[in-house]
């Protein structure tokens with residue numbers, strides 16, 4: 001009968017044991033330990049950590065998935081009239097990337113992008129009119145939502161366009177099809193369905209059939225309300241200095257950026273702190 005004299009066989013070491021061999025100059029010591037000295041870093045753990053980081057940093061940005069999205073809109077924060085902040089925003093091509101900023105005309109200030117668009121659309125040339133569209137500002141709305149499919153992420157900022165806003169507002173204004181869906185106790189979820197891509201994207205907004213609280217556990221609901229993102233910062237108009245920096249990257253505005261330099265010198269220092277979001281009563285009527 002063959003006998004096995006390998007070290008592991010002599011020590012009775014199995015595949016899950018840790019074996020360490022040390023020499024202190026006089027003798028050899030072999031240590032066998034089956035106590036694991038480390039943990040496996042799993043994909044689930046990495047995902048949970050990313051979610052926790054997002055939750056703690058005040059939430060991420062919610063992007064609509066193709067198909068059905070079940071969202072709970074958070075009510076207006078104290079001091080706000082509406083759960084949404086409305087802005088007119090410019091998106092401009094700046095080489096490889098796009099830059100965006102709130103239109104300074106919202107604060108009754110000069111806007112180089114709007115002026116450029118006006119000039120082009122007034123030229124009387126068809127192709128100029130088409131180009132002008134790229135420089136026009138667009139209506140943009142920001143709300144705070146909890147994605148029912150990923151509640152662990154907590155409140156997230158949700159940017160959306162006019163198509164969705166008009167449908168949300170219609171639900172709020174007509175009590176027979178909805179009402180104040182943002183109410184934490186007797187509001188309801190909103191189902192937004194996204195079909196198609198690009199310019200052909202269609203959004204259908206519907207009220208969930210049943211009324212529901214923001215969360216069954218009042219402690220979680222309270223935590224969400226407290227963490228609800230401050231949307232007013234999305235309505236900040238850039239000051240001339242910030243605008244100059246942003247436009248500096250857009251080819252059409254090289255000359256304008258220099259012109260703005262002169263404007264910046266005359267403008268008040270804290271001009272960028274103007275929040276356009278209104279303050280006042282808390283109840284959302286759907287009128288704005």
Ligand SMILES: [Zn+2]
Nearest residue numbers: 103111114137
């Ligand atoms: Zn503008």
